[in-house]
């Protein structure tokens with residue numbers, strides 16, 4: 276036990292420092308420097324052993340090196356393009372250790388004074404970047420799913436405040452594209468509204484929702500006595516990276532008196548690029564926005580946010596006090612579904628300090644350039660062809676050979692240590708998908 280806490284006389288300070296250095300070496304040499312090699316070196320075979328007496332640091336390190344690291348997915352590999360997994364920015368790796376050391380709690384202002392202030396100010400700044408009004412507000416959440424669930428919770432309570440105390444008795448319906456993330460199904464389930472009350476609207480072949488079909492669906496639901504309460508636009512769909520016509524959906528939301536949520540968990544990062552931010556035109560009309568800096572901004576997990584037009588929306592929807600905390604402070608635990616929460620805002624702030632606006636712009640623009648280069652590789656290869664034109668840095672493609680399935684090709688390239696692509700289901704077939712998030716990706720021909 277004595278090794279784990281700093282003794283008041285400071286006599287083990289050097290030992291604690293050495294423990295840290297050991298982990299720094301491990302992280303740099305055994306994790307970050309694994310840009311080649313295997314995607315996964317060995318099958319997981321985790322052997323649970325709880326020691327009676329403490330293990331030495333050497334024994335612990337050995338277990339990490341032999342049992343754990345070889346069975347992790349190596350996202351640092353330059354050929355890893357499977358999912359929306361980014362190589363974390365260096366500063367966010369060390370920030371996570373700093374956050375753990377400080378160990379403040381975002382539950383209340385009293386337990387995280389500077390971080391509460393930081394979260395309010397920084398998320399207000401993000402809200403403004405998306406064009407929300409000066410009254411905007413936001414909180415970090417443990418992922419985009421939780422942000423989307425919270426958004427529909429706000430929408431539900433906004434539609435009928437009596438639900439907060441009485442529960443729901445009305446036939447409420449939400450509308451989203453068929454290409455949207457499954458967290459909206461989860462939200463309807465968790466909120467007691469029913470998954471069948473989430474109306475999924477068809478998209479075109481790229482994944483952009485068909486606006487006229489959406490309007491027809493709203494009219495049909497209304498004709499049958501249903502109450503439309505939320506319209507969701509997706510900016511950066513999970514499979515193809517498509518962006519819905521945000522402005523058109525905002526118009527429908529206004530016309531049919533619905534809450535308007537924009538899920539730009541993935542695509543939101545383009546606000547940092549002067550060249551590409553036009554893709555998000557219309558987010559200024561949102562009632563709420565989901566954005567995940569843990570995806571395309573390279574913040575080590577977790578870091579996601581929910582932004583809203585003003586703070587009262589959250590205060591009204593949660594209508595909750597923390598009787599055991601000083602009520603004169605701002606207690607963010609009253610305004611989110613989570614209670615105790617890490618101070619991930621420090622990580623986001625440090626990343627902004629280290630990258631600057633220019634660094635982010637370069638990173639996003641570079642991603643688009645690398646995507647073009649990757650598309651040229653696809654064009655050159657006799658084995659594959661593009662399945663659709665990419666909107667962001669997500670490329671969907673397929674085998675040209677009727678005798679070689681996309682799955683067989685994916686497994687061959689993965690086995691050879693060339694590329695790791697994923698195999699999402701898209702409109703009835705399995706496609707190959709590459710996400711160009713690695714800042715220095717492998718860009719050699721697919722053989």
Ligand SMILES: Cc1ncc(COP(=O)(O)O)c(C=O)c1O
Pocket residue numbers: 359417418419420421423456458509511512513538539540541567579
């Ligand atoms: C568009 C979109 N929204 C929401 C989410 C959910 O985010 P999380 O996995 O952080 O819960 C994802 C995840 O991939 C996503 O692609």
